[in-house]
Amino acid sequence: ISRDYNHLLCDVDVNGLKVGNVLIDNGCRYMVLHSELALLLDASFVPFDSSLWTSLDVRHGYCEGYLAQGLVFNIGHTAYAVDTVEISDRRSIFRKSNIRAIIGRDFFENYVVELDFKNNIMIFGNQLPAKTDDYLAIPMEPCGGPHLTMLRVIKVDGFKQKNGRPMQARLCLDLGCGETSY
Secondary structure (H helix, E strand, C coil), X not given: CCCCCCCCEEEEEECCEEEEEEEECCCCCCEEEEHHHHHHCCCEEEECCCCCCXXXXXXXXXXXXXXXXXXXXXXCCEEEEEEEEEEECCCHHHHHCCCCEEECHXXXXXXXXXXXXXXXXXXXXXXXXXXXXXXXXXXCEECCCHHHCCCEEEEEEEEECCCCCEEEEEECXXXXXXXXXX
């Protein structure tokens, strides 16, 4: 956890290069590399047509999409071959901190990920752990919106409007967003 408690970070090995301060962000579309880091890696990157990305993505500079060949993130004892990556130095997260890469949603779609805050570790695997009998399953639904197609939200009751009427909120857990969202 970052010093300001707003980010979850880990160390990885990317193509043999040790990289610290890698952000864990399930709300980010793909793995992201800072442009300076991408130049140091023995991998090839071919730009893809990002015209299908939304104007919001383009406005925020999230449209640097590449197909990667020979790019492997070693996270713990697991080698994760990355085939799609964003390369950028414009993301606000890179400007505010010493983060050089982001582990994005594609990782969460391929592994079952458990965050153990008490022991400050991330556990991931290909199947649910045996202790899931103690977990509470919460139904999720698509977030909606063209740039949020794969994100999921949960409905939460118990909120009230200013006039006192009850309302339901749709909440998205975005591990990389260190600020309150709507």
